[in-house]
Amino acid sequence: xxxxxxxxxxxxxxxxxxxxxxxxxxxxxxxxxxxxxxxxxxxxxxxxxxxxxxxxxxxxxxxxxxxxxxxxxxxxxxxxxxxxxxxxxxxxxxxxxxxxxxxxxxxxxxxxxxxxxxxxxxxxxxxxxxxxxxxxxxxxxxxxxxxxxxxxxxxxxxxxxxxxxxxxxxxxxxxxxxxxxxxxxxxxxxxxxxxxxxxxxxxxxxxxxxxxxxxxxxxxxxxxxxxxxxxxxxxxxxxxxxxxxxxxxxxxxxxxxxxxxxxxxxxxxxxxxxxxxxxxxxxxxxxxxxxxxxxxxxxxxxxxxxxxxxxxxxxxxxxxxxxxxxxxxxxxxxxxxxxxxxxxxxxxxxxxxxxxxxxxxxxxxxxxxxxxxxxxxxxxxxx
Ligand SMILES: *Cc1c(COP(=O)(O)O)cnc(C)c1O
Numbered sequence: 001x002x003x004x005x006x007x008x009x010x011x012x013x014x015x016x017x018x019x020x021x022x023x024x025x026x027x028x029x030x031x032x033x034x035x036x037x038x039x040x041x042x043x044x045x046x047x048x049x050x051x052x053x054x055x056x057x058x059x060x061x062x063x064x065x066x067x068x069x070x071x072x073x074x075x076x077x078x079x080x081x082x083x084x085x086x087x088x089x090x091x092x093x094x095x096x097x098x099x100x101x102x103x104x105x106x107x108x109x110x111x112x113x114x115x116x117x118x119x120x121x122x123x124x125x126x127x128x129x130x131x132x133x134x135x136x137x138x139x140x141x142x143x144x145x146x147x148x149x150x151x152x153x154x155x156x157x158x159x160x161x162x163x164x165x166x167x168x169x170x171x172x173x174x175x176x177x178x179x180x181x182x183x184x185x186x187x188x189x190x191x192x193x194x195x196x197x198x199x200x201x202x203x204x205x206x207x208x209x210x211x212x213x214x215x216x217x218x219x220x221x222x223x224x225x226x227x228x229x230x231x232x233x234x235x236x237x238x239x240x241x242x243x244x245x246x247x248x249x250x251x252x253x254x255x256x257x258x259x260x261x262x263x264x265x266x267x268x269x270x271x272x273x274x275x276x277x278x279x280x281x282x283x284x285x286x287x288x289x290x291x292x293x294x295x296x297x298x299x300x301x302x303x304x305x306x307x308x309x310x311x312x313x314x315x316x317x318x319x320x321x322x323x324x325x326x327x328x329x330x331x332x333x334x335x336x337x338x339x340x341x342x343x344x345x346x347x348x349x350x351x352x353x354x355x356x357x358x359x360x361x362x363x364x365x366x367x368x369x370x371x372x373x374x375x376x377x378x379x380x381x382x383x
Contacts, residue, residue: 011186012356018243026239036235052174052198057233061160061182064195065093071207072154078127083113085343086132103322105340109275115143128154133162136285166281189244191237254357255284265368286352297348306374317350
């Protein structure tokens with residue numbers, strides 16, 4: 001559908017001259033496939049950024065999860081604990097390896113996996129936990145790691161939305177046994193399509209490097225002891241990634257400013273803007289607006305339609321994965337709050353607003369004013 005030229009999308013990549021310069025250098029070098037110096041530079045610098053030992057660049061965040069699960073030897077008959085409120089890739093990768101995702105409830109407001117719900121979901125078949133740093137806010141890793149230690153489980157952080165976020169001072173991604181990132185075009189930093197696994201464990205690195213490159217025997221060309229994949233990142237993508245990483249502080253500062261303006265304009269009206277726990281330094285990914293508790297999903301959707309008529313894009317929060325056909329058989333683990341009641345309420349009241357670094361203070365103030373107007377209109381229309 002053609003959009004009016006004053007259309008304000010939720011997220012646009014912030015790419016400029018540095019990205020162009022590195023990309024052109026990679027292109028002119030002739031190393032346009034997955035060999036080339038930008039790939040190893042990006043791996044090293046991104047791992048360092050995450051305060052982790054190793055980084056392995058891959059084609060996207062979804063295959064990063066797939067490889068992490070394979071490296072942890074998760075498969076048929078295993079259960080993996082996944083938050084119900086997340087992007088589908090967190091659970092799809094569990095299905096790829098033939099394991100069963102067990103969906104659990106989240107923390108109020110911030111929407112990350114509840115450690116109490118993890119404790120209740122552990123069975124003798126549980127092999128791994130995938131905490132997701134949802135919408136850039138770190139999950140409460142300390143109790144999750146303690147449970148993992150106690151029950152000998154692998155923790156794979158899904159940090160696809162949380163580049164640079166800190167949990168109690170530590171960068172996310174390197175806290176669990178492995179962490180995965182996405183560099184899709186709408187993420188905080190991007191390579192167009194791309195992903196990374198970070199870890200401190202050299203055995204995982206070796207396994208992931210083998211599997212992402214057709215499982216070709218490193219000592220014998222065109223010899224394959226098992227079935228592998230082509231999950232490689234190109235040097236062209238890595239060149240963009242190196243530039244994005246150098247510009248990380250600049251991108252974050254601009255996004256923080258956007259969130260700050262929304263917060264000042266909206267939080268006095270019963271709307272939570274990017275709620276934060278005291279121990280967290282979230283990544284300023286998308287602007288998250290959580291409507292008051294008496295708002296229904298239908299009213300939230302009417303609000304989004306009203307914004308759209310003003311050329312303002314918005315997105316609903318994720319739907320609960322356990323409601324969707326491929327994931328339904330593994331229904332939410334019942335807990336004291338009922339079936340993922342916290343996540344269910346949040347999923348219906350949350351929406352993402354225009355978040356790009358290109359937004360000026362005036363533009364954000366305009367969106368905030370239209371948002372309040374639309375809220376009033378929807379509330380008085382009595383839906
Ligand atoms: C974006 C995202 C992914 C997948 O990343 P792709 O690079 O798009 O494959 C995985 N998990 C979460 C939580 C995401 O938001």
